[in-house]
Structures are given as structure tokens and as C-alpha cells.
Amino acid sequence: MNAVDFILAGMLAAATPMLLAALGEMVVERSGVLNLGLEGMMALGAALGFITTYTYQSHALGFLAAGLGGAALSLVFALIVLGFVANQVAAGLAIGILGTGLSALFGKSFESLTISGLPKMALPLLSDLPVVAALFVQDVVVWLTIALALSIWAVMNHSKLGLIIRAVGENPHAARAIGFRVLPIRCAAIAFGGALAGIAGAYASTVYTPLWADGMIAGRGWIALALVVFGTWQTGRVVFGAFLFGALSLGELTTQAAGVNIPSQLLACVPYIVTILMLAVISSNRRRMRLNTIASLGQPFEK
């Protein structure tokens, strides 16, 4: 397998955990809430997903458990920031730490155990194309994630539900004045984001690298957060950023394997820097930036 095939075959799967988490966080932030606990919710989902899949030999159950776990943890966050109107940054960080701790606790007796991943599915016709064929042979979760991204894009931009979420995020006072119930809408968005973060973690631990090691999320939650912000809350840009990051991180591995004479620490920075620079350039129109920014993001709202 040459380097191009290696990157094409792996970039979508490498991007999937970040992408799932980022899509969920994008919806949460669009509703005006900043949940910085992504990393912890992913870690909890990873542990619950791995344990359930290992115990019941079912990936589907694993994803279910991870989704429920992520949503449950995010609802604790919702209670703190919506119910008690606490600071969202502090609450998010605390929830993140809690999730990471729970993950380590639950996963303790599963350290280094392995399970089998998911089989790859080839898309008909596309996987016969020259050069790019490898891109179209992926496991089912990758395809579902891409379908989810499309649906989220459609919902956010072309449905009443999407309009309501955006309205609540832009101006919760006006939304209340015309009769939308801001807190339930935000709570639902938070739970959705939590569930996706949990599932994202489970993908990392049960499909992408199907073995349990504490700390395996390794900063993916933070990257997902960065993708959302630098992708200016636009689905297409978030997807692009995630795939670019996936490709670059595999590119970094191949370059290292080829023994190129660059310090590996420097090489390891490249995917982060390039992805963020690319997204920053794409989003650099100041006027659009003002429009895309979520006006009430992180601000508490009562009633």
C-alpha cells in the first residue's frame, strides 16, 4: 500500500471521532451554550462503549450505552448551567474532568483488552474508481456519520427546528418574547451534543483502535471544539476541517515512517497548525464572520 492509498483509506475513519463530537457541539453552540466538557464526555463514551461491546459482543449495544452515558453526563452540565445559571466555561471544564475520571474508573479492569472492529463496506461503483478507490471502502459508522452531517446541515439551514435553534442562540430574549421556551430547547441541544460525544468516544475505542487504554481520547475533544469555532459553526467547514485533520495526521505518520529528517515533535504539530490555518483562511471574511458568530454564546439566560 502506498502512502496515498494509506491516507485515503484511513482519513475518514481517523476524522470520524472528531467529526461526530464536533457536529454535536456545533448544534449545542448554535443554541447559545458553550460546553467545554467534550473531551470528558468522549472519554466516558469510549469506556462505556468498550465495556459494553466487550461484555455483550455487540457494537450496536456499545454505541447505545456510550450515547446514553454521554447524554447523561451532558444533562448534569445542563442542570448546572441552565438550572443554576452557573458559568458555562467553568461548568464545562468541571464536567470534562469528571468524565475523564469516570472513564478511568470504569475502564480500570479492562486495560489492554481488545475486541474486533467493524467490517469495511465498499460503496459500489465509487470503489472501482482509479486512484481514489481506497476512500470508498469504510465501515458503516463512517458512512452514517457523513449522512448525519448532511442531515444536520439540512436541519440547521432548511427546517423550522433549525431556525428555532438558531433564533434561541442569537437572541434568547426575543425568542422568549415570541413564545419559544429557551431552556428546554437548549437542554435538548445539550443532550444531543452529549450523546454524539459519547458515540464519538465509542467509535474511537471500539472501531478505530479497538482496545482499551486509559486516556485514549488523547485530546480529540479539544480538536473537535477548535473545529467548531474555526469552522465558524458551518457544517460544511466543520466536515472539511475534520477530514483535513484526519488526512494530515495520517500524512504525518507516513512521513515519520519514511524516516524524513524532521524532528517528530515538529511534525506532530503540522496537522493542528495547518487545519486551523486553513479554516481561519476560509472563514476570514469579516462581514460573514460577524453574521456566523453566535451572539448569545456562553451567556447565561434565566426564565
Place this chain on the structure above:
Amino acid sequence: MTALLSLQSVSKRYGAVQANAGINLVVDPGSIHAILGENGAGKSTLMKLIYGVESPDAGVILWKGQPVNLSSPAEARALGIGMVFQHFSLFETLTVVQNIALIVPGRKTDLARRIRTLGDEFGLNVDPEAMVHALSVGERQRVEIIRCLLLNPELLILDEPTSVLPPQSVARLFETLRALQARGVAILFISHKLEEIKELCDTATILRGGQVTGRVDPRGHSAKDLATLMIGRAMPPPLPATVQAVGEVRLELSGLDFVNDDPFGVSLSDISLRVHSGEIVGIAGISGNGQQELAALISGEVVQPGDMIRMLGHAVGAVGVAQRRKMGFAFVPEERLGRGAVPEMSLADNALLTAHGAGLVQNGFIRRTPERAYTAACIARYDVRTPGPEAEAGALSGGNLQKFIMGREMMLEPKLLLVSQPTWGVDIGAATDIRQRLVAMRNAGAAILVISEELEELFQICDRLHVLHKGHLSPCLPTHATTVEEVGTYMIGAGKSPEVAA
């Protein structure tokens, strides 16, 4: 006949403020019922109770004789109540049709068509695909009104709908409202313009300090009587017209062009005007003809290098807002919440935002005592009705916030002042007061540029007028030598300016 809506001893308190106290109100079907009162009298609060945005602390609301307990505007809309808010409830990052789709059911293409038809029918034209952030205040108001009318309400609440509409649109709005009235729709109408109320309404309930102080048929009273009932004392006398020699040029625009990269915005072309020390120059025109853009360029919110803008002797093309303010420039923007004031911050902190030159900050730290004193002085001098400097800007009534912002800028004693809609939503007592103070500043040598849609106001205070239409500025019209009709023709683009002749 049972009343459509009746309120019995309804009360509402916000913290220390008793906004409504034991209010009784009866609205009959097909009646246009005015609610009159000074800024802060509790008019908006009462409307919010009827529309279910807030719930009353005490009292009963009867709808067609049945007691109702409205816990949300959606329930009010289901009953047949619609409301246009004083501070708009639109979302800037959505388009017009998206904003409407939030509460009006229907497919987007159908809605867009209905918006156009309704717009043609009632003279409320607005592009359904335009983004709301690019609309002027007047256009936003049209959107709010359309959004209500699309739901065919039986009771329509309009909280100061005419405060930013040009005269032609007001006339058409009144036709609309009369047409609705003829179909049996009842209307609750709030306005500070007493002539309008005399023309349109058949009943008026007067509020003062949260209580009903009178109920009259406005057609049988003069505007002066109504004003006296409303503010509880006689009106201040009108301004004496004085002519004075002007001083040096303080603001000069020479051939200012501005290409707007926002497809829904207005581009300006070849704008030239001068404002001297000791005069008030007015910019008339229907909002949405480049007023926002012009104000942004003069204030420095939008910087455009070049020397087409000269202020107080300097070319300021490339200089930002803060620098311009340091030179002695002050500015009251048209949007009060958001641009004019930060709603979540206290009045004191809002005062500090533009008054940091006035000795309120030392070595980068805020000096709280002078800050409070300064704010308290502003509140007292401009008669802002509020508990005190610590009150949140967002909790003030619309007119009181406007008085506060005007006061904050005027207390800086600027050499050059730019004001957009100086008396928007301000009751007539306070409006006269603000106008008098502007004239006093002019007499003391300040250069003032006023952008307003209210011709009457411009004629009262300005020495000279220009009219802005589609980004073009009319020639200068000295107020004593022109007429409302002449200005009106320029406002609709029929004036004899070179562009039209060509």
C-alpha cells in the same frame, strides 16, 4: 356585546418597580384603543401581560368573557392576539421569511409570496429574502407588522409602531389599521404622537406611574389636553427660533463615495455636506436610503481611507471610533439596545463606555465614585426614570433608555455631535426637552448633525436640511426657505437633483 378583552385589577412588579398597579381595561371588537403615557408609565409591560410574555402578579384577564391564564405568547396567538414589539423581536442572522416562518406556519415559497402580496396590499414592502441585519429600523418594523398580520389576529397590539416610520408609511399603516378595524379586528395602539392618536383612535386609556389615570375619547380633546393628562402638568413651551452666525467648519464630507459589499445594503455616492460650529444640520429621508451607512462612516464604525471625511480640521478617513471621539466627536446610534447601550450592563458602566475621557478612569482603573456621580447626574439632568445608576440598561423603558443615551453623549459637551433619531420613542415632554437641549448646545457653539425621519422635528430644530434618497444627498435646503412638501418630493426621489435630471 361582550368585550373582546377585559382586564380587572391587573398588577405587575419588577423588583422595586411597580410597573402596573390595579389596571382595568376594556377593549371592544373593532375598536382602536390608544394607551397613552409617559416613558416608563407601564404601557409596554401591560401589553406583555396581554400577550403572555409576562404573567400578572394579581388580577384577571378575560378574553371574550372567559378568564384566561396565558403562560406563553403561543397561547395568546392561538386565541387570536398578535403583537408588534417596541424593541423588535427579530433575528438578525435570519432572513425576513425565516423570521416569519418561526411563528407563521406554511411553506417557505408560499410565505414569501404571501409576504409580497400583503406588502403590496398594505404598503409594507420588504424583500422576503433580505437578511434582517441589513434592514433599517423602519424596514424591520414592517417585517414585524407583516408577521402579525399573516396570522389574522382578532386583537392586534402595536407598541409604538409609528415611531420610526416616514409620514407616507404612517398614512398607509393607518389605512391598513382602518381596513382591519372594518373587518372587526380590535387594535391596541401605543404612540407618543398625539396627533396620530386623535386621528386614528376612538378610545384612549391614560397611564401614569403604572395606574390608569383617565379614559377619554381622543377625538374630543386637543393634543395639548391629552399631553397635559399624560404628563400631569402643562407642556413646556415651544422653542424660540433664533438665527445666529456660524463658526468654523467642524465636519466636511466632500464627494464621499461608499460601495457597500453587503448585497442588501445601500451604497453612497458623491455625498458632500458641511456642518459648522453653531448650527444644526438635518438629514431627512425614509430609513433604508443610506442613513445607516452614512452614520457608520461618520462615526468611524466603518473606516474608509482617504480624505473625503474631514472632522474638526483633520482627515479622519483611516481613523477609528475611539480616535474620533477623543477629538471631540460624539455619536448616538439609531439602535439603542446593542449599539447604543449594552443591555446587560449597568447604566453606570454604560456611561463609562463613552465617557472615559471625563475623568472616570485613572491608570486604567475605573473610579467608581465619580462614575456613579456622573451617571446619577445624567439620570437627574435628563429625567431618566430608573431606580439608579446600578440598574441594567436593558430594564429601562424604551424612551428612558433613549433619554439616558442622549444625555450621556450630550454631557460630554462634544464639539461635533451626530444623532440618529434623537427622540425615537420618547414621550412628548421629554422630546421637547431633548430638542431644547440640542438647540442650547448649538447656541453654545457645537456642530450638530441630526439624522431623523421626523420632518416636524427637523423643521423645529435644524438650520439647514439635506434629504438622503437611495444613497444620494439632495442639495442643501435652508429650513426657513423650504417647505415640508419640497422635502417630501426629495424623500421619494422626485426632487430636481442632477442625478434625476440626467
